[in-house]
Amino acid sequence: MPAVVALSPPAAEDWQAQARAARMTTAELLARVGLTEADFPAGVIADPQFPVSVPPHFLAQIRKGDPADPLLLQVLARGEEAWPQPGRLTDPLEEADYRAAPGLLRKYRSRALLIASGACAVHCRYCFRRHYDYGSTMLTRSGEAEALALIAGDAAIDEVILSGGDPLSLSDARLAALIDAIAAIGHVTTLRIHSRTLVAIPDRVTPALIDLLSGTRLNVVIVIHSNHAGEISGDVAAAMHRLRGAGVTLLNQSVLLAGVNDAADTLAAHSRRLFAAGVLPYYLHLTDPVDGAAHFDVDEPRARAIEMELRAMLPGYLVPRLVREVPGKTSKTPLWALPEG
Ligand code: SF4
Known part of the structure; x- marks a missing residue:
């Protein structure tokens, strides 16, 4: 395993402010990554029941202007979430x-x-x-x-x-x-x-x-x-x-x-x-x-x-x-x- 590196620690309370800054609408998320709904097929983007939450650090790792960015896809609410999904469960692991x-x-x-x-x-x-x-x-x-x-x-x-x-x-x-x-x-x-x-x-x-x-x-x-x-x-x-x-x-x-x-x-x-x-x-x-x-x-x-x-x-x-x-x-x-x- 790589050697341990000594680094200076961050301000103790900063992470809580970052967590509070994470909540946003789908439209706000798209704007912050330089995209609009027009960059996706019709109906793909939606405002969800399960709210969008993306802390500033994670947001900063998303490539701007790329609708297929793998980090963006994990946090971007899509219309499919609300479509009927036969066989899917709310408690899949019982x-x-x-x-x-x-x-x-x-x-x-x-x-x-x-x-x-x-x-x-x-x-x-x-x-x-x-x-x-x-x-x-x-x-x-x-x-x-x-x-x-x-x-x-x-x-x-x-x-x-x-x-x-x-x-x-x-x-x-x-x-x-x-x-x-x-x-x-x-x-x-x-x-x-x-x-x-x-x-x-x-x-x-x-x-x-x-x-x-x-x-x-x-x-x-x-x-x-x-x-x-x-x-x-x-x-x-x-x-x-x-x-x-x-x-x-x-x-x-x-x-x-x-x-x-x-x-x-x-x-x-x-x-x-x-x-x-x-x-x-x-x-x-x-x-x-x-x-x-x-x-x-x-x-x-x-x-x-x-x-x-x-x-x-x-x-x-x-x-x-x-x-x-x-x-x-x-x-x-x-x-x-x-x-x-
Ligand atoms: S996978 Fe679910 S429980 Fe885990 S961090 Fe993401 S939203 Fe939270």
């Missing part, structure tokens, strides 16, 4: 069946997942939780005790996962309280944080966050959610190096998205950029059948073909595991384990 307490999902034996926040810095149009009822099902201060008591009462749980929404939408003070409470449970050894904020607002890696993550007794793993090399800017790479300097293990998971990263050379460039930033590729997910995101699907035969090409291009440690999440399974399902359709 997560309602795994709620063990308010804000606590228990899918796997040794891991417990906390829906720590309902907020996200960036709104990804392919999101499988785009219909999730965060209002009644995320972790609240009052429900937290029940969720933590369940984890404390089950010695089989050695890893707690913070998910959302995006757990790094929480303030450093709130995160610190939550992590301290988890660290007080003796049989929990590992804290895993899933976050897309880090590629959308790299300034989220504040000195306070670094202190927090380096000070806990837990092994800390952060899985960043990045889909394209264009997201790994110099600022994002610098933030990753600060996290590595704090002893955090960094992994990435991507979603295979039509028009964004469904080509072996695109994925290979992404893996190399991640590695240079100190992040190992971990999972490449097929899309889940969520209502409103069918236009991002890549079918299984094509995904397998892309993976084969990728294996020929990269060392094995840079090839993410191609998986599909199948409701009811005790782990993610590698595509090689599914019958070829």
Whole structure:
């Protein structure tokens, strides 16, 4: 892995202002990237139910004047989102069946997942939780005790996962309280944080966050959610190096998205950029059948073909595991384990 680089940290409070500046209409987004509706086929662009949210840093990585830019396609609301999509679901992973307490999902034996926040810095149009009822099902201060008591009462749980929404939408003070409470449970050894904020607002890696993550007794793993090399800017790479300097293990998971990263050379460039930033590729997910995101699907035969090409291009440690999440399974399902359709 590349050497850790010492870099000066950003202002602590700046990331919250960037998160507040992210909300915009579709028309505003188009104007900021130098496009109009006329640059797209008729009916493709629409104002959505799921609001548009694009932080300034992510916005700055989008190529201006390019309607096919792979970063733009991930955040631009399209008319297809509202079209009838037979067979698509609002809860494609049947997560309602795994709620063990308010804000606590228990899918796997040794891991417990906390829906720590309902907020996200960036709104990804392919999101499988785009219909999730965060209002009644995320972790609240009052429900937290029940969720933590369940984890404390089950010695089989050695890893707690913070998910959302995006757990790094929480303030450093709130995160610190939550992590301290988890660290007080003796049989929990590992804290895993899933976050897309880090590629959308790299300034989220504040000195306070670094202190927090380096000070806990837990092994800390952060899985960043990045889909394209264009997201790994110099600022994002610098933030990753600060996290590595704090002893955090960094992994990435991507979603295979039509028009964004469904080509072996695109994925290979992404893996190399991640590695240079100190992040190992971990999972490449097929899309889940969520209502409103069918236009991002890549079918299984094509995904397998892309993976084969990728294996020929990269060392094995840079090839993410191609998986599909199948409701009811005790782990993610590698595509090689599914019958070829
Ligand atoms: S950051 Fe994650 S949870 Fe939030 S909109 Fe994007 S994919 Fe969904």
